Amino acid sequence: MSNRPKILPWAVVGDNIQGPDQAFYESILAQGNGYMGVRGFDPAGPKENGHERSVFLAGFFEYIKAGITDMVNTPDLFAVRFGFPCKRVWASARLDMDTGLLTWEGIWETEDRLQFSVTSRRVVSMANPHAAALEVEITSLNGDLELALETGLDGDVANLPISDDQLAQNTTVHRLLFPVTCAADRDGGLLIMESRPSEQSLYQAYRVKANRPMALEGVVGDAYTAVRLRGTLPKGEVLRVEKFIATYSSRDEHREPAAAARDLAAQLAVQGFGEVLEESSAAWNRLWGQCDVELDSELEELQGAVRYNIFQLLQNNASHDPRVSIGARGLMHGRYKGNYFWDTEIFMLPFYLCTRPEAARNLLLYRYHTLDDARESARGFGLKGARYSWMCSRTGFEQCETWDTGCCEVHITADVAHAVQRYVEVTGDEDFLVNYGAEILLETARYWVSRLTYDPRGDHYNLLFVKGPDEYCGVTNNNTYTNFLVRENLLNAVGAVRALQEYPEAWEKLQSRLGVSQDELALFGEVAGKIPILYDEGRELFIQDENFERLEPLDIEAHKEGAVPLYRTISYDRLQRYRVLKQADLVLLMAMFPERFSYEQKRNVWEYYEPLTLHDSSLSFGTHAQLAAMLGYEEQAVDYFAKSAFLDLHNIMDNVHKEGIHMAALGATWQALVFGMAGLSVDQAGSVRVNPRLPKEIRAMRLSVVVRGRRYRLAVEGDQAQVTAL
């Protein structure tokens, strides 16, 4: 990276941003409130194509072909356009994590070499998901400026869907939103758009205010509405323009969404930018009270980086909406078409579970609400029960367009079941178990029984034709990570039924719908006991899958160059025959269930697989940091942890500029810190234990977690831990 950001404890700062760095800063400076995500572009900066300067709304997907959706790029609500030839000659930006405020400062120059400064501050309100506000201050620096500018809503937007195939480059732009109403007057305007083919509506209103008398007029174009301001700005004087934007969509099921948008924009305008920012800051303050991790560390910029991981986890989570999950790049980028993966359940969810359990509950409710789709998917595969899809969006139907992954990476179903189980164990939320969780556990268990293949010769149930977390493994059999989680899934289904005996009415209702028999439960148990878990007794080593040890060794040093993933230089096909891993597989299993394996087993997994792992997935570093910490491998723990914590800010994977931020890595960072280094564990009965394994570079750590409805403050210093129930 030519121009790394400065990472302060509560802010990320980019100085002298120019050229290709622009896209990187737009990614890392993204703002959101769970309802909406906005790339961190300079409001006054350039736009060349309709698919740039993206703004996304949680759950707002549209079909781009039969059955396949993309996350819809919605109007640019912060656009500022100058009405005279000028260019930006210098820029810097700052994202404040305590308040969510994004500031861009620029120096601009006219063709006559008149210079003026442009400072924009903006907020996507954490207090009201529908609200956003922008303040622009323009100061003429070396002469009187004949100013003309417009700001409003730019609905000339399109999608450039990104192919699942990481080696393909899509160039076909899809226009998904079409204007219905487009109005403007001197105070603001309204834009109503409709997505096709699903006819979802988007309602946006805005108001504009200025601190000086200017000639104002409404301007309307095709899918464009703005207020135009004109006037002379004498040297040294400041024009301050405030804009307030209200957004509703048909997903909100508001009875009068257009009126609501207009009313909210008007109300925000009365409040003024300062007050809108203050309300949002207060909301952020509450969130930080629940979620902050304070560090006493000698590692440069680590405190800010850790907060950045948490900040993005909070921004990208629609914590009150049970109909959405979190995309692999959150609401901040169209990569993976905005789709939801196992990233949510395995990598991000533990953070929400321990800090904001109501958010974790909503994430799991998304899976419950798509359970019927998962049932239909299982039917489509000729199977029983419920099969979760590798990639999901508006529905639970498969969005993955590469056959081998969508068809074979079946562990997602067990991952969802695992998250349900952990949620119930950590929260003790029996209402969830009774009304939602048990049904997920039972239907997924049924799926597994039909998906496994009984082999009478060895009297076991094989899981054939699968891919595990290590996607370089090829289509293989009996992936140990997957088989272990399938076994858990089956046993947890049995356990859920046992727990439901306490709620006879609910159990009877569920039972009448699902028709679970004692025989079936007994079968779950029997199958669970006959799933092969590949283990070499002599080496005390778990084996990744049936093919792994037949693969050819690869001289990794000779092939791996920097951050370039090997699938770009060696083909996917070739890679599957090398004994290398894309990402944590058994290391992940050990980190997820540390108490289920002996120290030696965990150590042997580390010693064997870690040197073979290429970390060509951003999901890998944090998990390695976590297991390294658990094993007491301080140096490796710190090394991997830094890669995960700074993954986006230091552009470790060299793709932040074109892919956005890596949500799963944010969650993995948090888990490495809290489960790995602080050594927090919560057992099945909800008991909290802290077994600190801080590396010497981190002297102390303070955070709070919620277990079984009770908040605990954890203070770790050296090998001492203090747990205080609040």
Add this chain to the structure above:
Amino acid sequence: MSNRPKILPWAVVGDNIQGPDQAFYESILAQGNGYMGVRGFDPAGPKENGHERSVFLAGFFEYIKAGITDMVNTPDLFAVRFGFPCKRVWASARLDMDTGLLTWEGIWETEDRLQFSVTSRRVVSMANPHAAALEVEITSLNGDLELALETGLDGDVANLPISDDQLAQNTTVHRLLFPVTCAADRDGGLLIMESRPSEQSLYQAYRVKANRPMALEGVVGDAYTAVRLRGTLPKGEVLRVEKFIATYSSRDEHREPAAAARDLAAQLAVQGFGEVLEESSAAWNRLWGQCDVELDSELEELQGAVRYNIFQLLQNNASHDPRVSIGARGLMHGRYKGNYFWDTEIFMLPFYLCTRPEAARNLLLYRYHTLDDARESARGFGLKGARYSWMCSRTGFEQCETWDTGCCEVHITADVAHAVQRYVEVTGDEDFLVNYGAEILLETARYWVSRLTYDPRGDHYNLLFVKGPDEYCGVTNNNTYTNFLVRENLLNAVGAVRALQEYPEAWEKLQSRLGVSQDELALFGEVAGKIPILYDEGRELFIQDENFERLEPLDIEAHKEGAVPLYRTISYDRLQRYRVLKQADLVLLMAMFPERFSYEQKRNVWEYYEPLTLHDSSLSFGTHAQLAAMLGYEEQAVDYFAKSAFLDLHNIMDNVHKEGIHMAALGATWQALVFGMAGLSVDQAGSVRVNPRLPKEIRAMRLSVVVRGRRYRLAVEGDQAQVTAL
């Protein structure tokens, strides 16, 4: 089928063709000459969409997306349009196989209930690949008819590419040809079109003649040129219109293609329809002299059906063009986008090899001409040597869009090498071996060495992550069919180098380009000796692949309904875990190398695998007939043979109407008859043996074959065979 064709010894007849049967007859009545293929539509019949009434030219492909081509649908050259409201009330058609003539007879009716008959006869000349001719006779039956009709070239054509995914239905039409010149006068016209994006040109000229004085004028539209004929046709009188069409394309590399087309059309017009037909019939007569199989059989319509199989093999082969192969549906349908598969080398090529070796040579030269592409493909997979693609068209680059097949069905490379070896053995064509074949054998052998994975524990070379011929097998390891052919490929490469020692100059040249060392040849031999061939000694049974015996049994009777392939009712994913086969796999291996396996081994393969085979591929029946005949299983041989011989004519797979004819099955039919029942075999030294195994339903068979440049007449009767060198 509601309306089966009548199959005469030298003709196929459809009577009272109407409604949905129309598409079926258009498929089976298709005409061609290897250069061009024309669906068998009624010239005066309806056209609703530009992608119907297809006409294809061998090798004329165009890109429909990055790297992916479709076979271009070219102008309808037989179109006849009436210029007054009328409709066809009855129709029949007849395809004469001895002459290649297609006749449609129809009764038409005007709105005033005037009836007239329309008889069209047409020929796609087997004497001159650029020539085609149409004769239309119109007779007014019950009154004077005010006639207006047009005939010319209708270039308003498009492609509706058919998805590789057999469960998907594409609806996106691609226009690939655009008019450049469109001219007409009272005698005929010219149409020049260009394909985009590759800018290939198509030049077509036509001439029109009538037997009566009519008002004639040229008519030109967008991509449409025609001669319009107007006049009164008194009751009982006959209007005879003749049309002559000449076609050239930029693929022909003619210096003045437009002039050539004009000249040829004019020349054909001078000759007249009768003479054009006669010349073509004479060419057909020569072909039948080489390729006919005469049967003395009690099986109804079998003689005609066998000839139909041969007829289509001849029509779809561009026997003088070394830059094309034969699509899975020939030149007769756009299914599989016109692509070339292993179907050519394994199923069709033996027919050409034994009857028209120069045609076989050209088919293999296509593989030689795409050898550089195969090298580049291997590089793309991170491998050495040359890797042939599963589906090819203009280039050798992969056209298959389903990942698992394109990536894993690697046996195609060994199939090509096998065909090269067999070609050299049967023809003794050392020029081919020296200049082309050896290079293919060596480069493919190199590919295999890099594609195999050495396992030091068992000291063998595993072929991991493959699919065999049975496409229901899932991605598996060590498919025995594939491994066997890979072993042959390696050994044949060594053998080719040995043979090349006789041609030191050629060997040195090849050697200087390829740099083959003695060490490498030794490695080929060593690897060949260490490729696992899965065999159960106890059962004397070859095992299909490593997963096969772990799969779940399926009650086929309960699941398979009629011709519906199981992938439509059970998903592909589910099928791969059932112990069932889509098509012949080891049965094919036994049939291909009968002398390499004991009777017991062949029998055991049959007994085990045949009951598990669903024949959800048209490639399966003929091979089963062949092995059944070899085993002396008469009843099963006849049963499977009938399915293969009548596959298209009786629409056995229930898809002829929407997919066209099945080229591989045509070749498999011939092989079952000649290698299976007549028992012809040609050993590596070119010795011809005949070991008749005629079922009682076939009393006698006469045919001729060419081996090592010499033609032999084979006469088989009962268990007696007579071989006469001609």
